[in-house]
Amino acid sequence: MTPKLNFLAYLPAWSWLKHYRKQDIKSDLLSALIVIAMLVPQGMAYAIVAGLPPITGLYASVLPMMIYALIGGSPTLSIGPVALISMMTFATLNPLFEIGSSTYIEAACLLAILVGLISTLLGILKFGFLIRLISHPVIKSFIIASAVLIALSQLKLLLNIPLKIDNLPHFFQSFWQYKAQIHLASVFFGLCSILFLLFTPRLLQSDLVTRHLNKNWIQILVKTTPLWLIILTIFIMQYFNFQNIGIETVGAIPSGFPPITFPHWNSNLVLELLPGASMIAMVSFVESISIAQATALQNRRELNSNQELIALGLANISAGVSAAFPVTGSLSRTVVNADAGAKSPISGFLSSIFIVVVSLYFTGLFYHLPLVVLAATIMVSIWKLVDFKPFIETWHYSKADGISMWITFFAVLFIDISSGLIIGVITTFILLLWRISRPHIAVIGQIEGTEHFRNIHRHDAITLAKIISIRVDESLSFLNINSLKEFIIQEVSKNASLQHVILNCSSVSGIDLSAAETLADINIDLGKHGIQLHLSEVKGPVMDKLQHTVLLQQLRGKVFLTHYQAVAYLKQQTQQQEQSDQVL
Incomplete structure (x- = not known):
């Protein structure tokens, strides 16, 4: 009897039948x-x-x-x-x-x-x-x-x-x-x-x-x-x-x-x-x-x-x-x-x-x-x-989702139901890959009187001439690492006096080998121009992955627990360097 009862215990009906009341009928x-x-x-x-x-x-x-x-x-x-x-x-x-x-x-x-x-x-x-x-x-x-x-x-x-x-x-x-x-x-x-x-x-x-x-x-x-x-x-x-x-x-x-x-x-x-x-x-x-x-x-x-x-x-x-x-x-x-x-x-x-x-x-x-x-x-x-209200609402919320909706809609109407669904699913994944390949990347600065850092184009934030802080809001992979590399090159080219690049990883929850190797290349390229690459707020799973790469071994800069500590430390270091240069 025991095996039978155990088997019935896996049936959802077994749970509600035991408590079924006559008045429920x-x-x-x-x-x-x-x-x-x-x-x-x-x-x-x-x-x-x-x-x-x-x-x-x-x-x-x-x-x-x-x-x-x-x-x-x-x-x-x-x-x-x-x-x-x-x-x-x-x-x-x-x-x-x-x-x-x-x-x-x-x-x-x-x-x-x-x-x-x-x-x-x-x-x-x-x-x-x-x-x-x-x-x-x-x-x-x-x-x-x-x-x-x-x-x-x-x-x-x-x-x-x-x-x-x-x-x-x-x-x-x-x-x-x-x-x-x-x-x-x-x-x-x-x-x-x-x-x-x-x-x-x-x-x-x-x-x-x-x-x-x-x-x-x-x-x-x-x-x-x-x-x-x-x-x-x-x-x-x-x-x-x-x-x-x-x-x-x-x-x-x-x-x-x-x-x-x-x-x-x-x-x-x-x-x-x-x-x-x-x-x-x-x-x-x-x-x-x-x-x-x-x-x-x-x-x-x-x-x-x-x-x-x-x-x-x-x-x-x-x-x-x-x-x-x-x-x-x-x-x-x-x-x-x-x-x-x-x-x-x-x-x-x-x-x-x-x-x-x-x-x-x-x-x-x-x-x-x-x-x-x-x-x-x-x-x-x-x-x-x-x-058709969802089409308008979705378009205002996300152009990519709006495009996938319209493509699916017309594919169903002008081809057939099954093909339309397949095309809709494929479109969704294509647009997803496109979004991942173009992550949101921002230069961040410190909000005065706080330890918080925000996008300088959205907030009145404090920045330093010799230090640039960059935040990428996406896990890093072979799909988007080149976008980050292009962004860093573009920002570095704007500032001839730049000495430090801090990559804020607070929004990075994963990294693949291609991205880690590209970061190592970025570190080397920046070093040729006398610029140090630093990492801040690296999540545990990401750090575990980086331990198995050459990036941490070759990193010219440091890995900081918080972005505030990184900026404060490098700010003090650049000030000391300026003072020693003035003495000389």
Whole structure:
């Protein structure tokens, strides 16, 4: 029994199940019911975004949520299909297979398994930090650009024409080609659905309604607006027979448990899907861990990034073997789950059970559900992400980050989603290397009456004619040491009476061999002109590295504990030298 208990101790579920209270079940049950009201329409809609049958969106919400409830660390994170990952799934599979074909569906399942294997392996090896190397500006830009493409992708359902939506040029080209075939009835039905989704929450929150309804009930009605739209439109379609005028519906949805089977695969197919799976694993983890961390902070709970990576990986593997596609944490459903008062992952477990009930007994109700309603649901929910304010704010804060945002944005829109993300990541690293190669270097002087030294161009600081103090605000490496060398040469050339150069290392936390060797060369070059090089405030790890180089052995100057001591000592030395010269 002991090994079993030790094994269970590694499961986050083991800790919260021991302290689970009977009274918490009511809160978890209510939150599960509210989440399921969102999940059913969202799941089917996001399956369509991925180019898959609507039922796969329900399958993607069963086993993954159960697995995460046992292994994940967040009590409120809702795992399942989301718009961005669905769009990336479509972008990965669309160039390789015919949409809707059996090979397309099996490839989607295999893609989920590959995403899960990558995530699980990285989590086990504790390499989760590698996936989080994408900068926040690139992620923001990627999400905004993807949201634009996702919203545009739903126009093919709204207009009922075969639009290509892998990038903007293809979209406009196909729109121009098929514009004469736009189905006006579908457009009208879709626009009415959009207006319903936009204005019903406002009506429910107006004074007219708040006078007669409880605030909690109003919030529930607002959050479940898409479900009421689905019920209303199904009734309208059945009563008025609008399918006779060409409005397409979901049609027959097979009922039953998600089929548990492993998709057919071969090495060539795996190699074709691996790049897309890597991108999806990267984005799904970043999105999921960001949501989980936010809720963990609110609930004052610990969250292990590698454990979350493993949980997300196993959830995706379970999605792949249950005829579904890649999944991740959903921001909208997680927020609703938390606001509804979920106390534990039991709420997610209950949601998955309700999905099974819907899959078994209620799929027939969706036969007359118009596809344009699902399209309207996606467009309204996803368009909230299209916000260009971060581009302006980032540009004002950092031109380099602003450039990477715009490059990522246009790459996603004009090439494709996966290529855009790769280009964004590469741009980020190029700009990072560029910034490191151009470190901030300043001549510093003493603030009068203190022992502090600051940039002479920012402060009224005291300097000495024969002593120059230079501070570099970056770790020294082969990328930037030549910039420091050029700066020292430039400053030395301005002052013919210079005798001492003090390099303030207070901001230098690391140094590589190339930088140490170049400093040794600078020391020799300065010595040829009768100038001594000194170091001050050298950190311990940097000093440990310098002990293994010739710099300290050949250094003409000294290494000082503080910069104040260095200036005071050299000032006294130069004054004594001047006095002795005057005597002579």
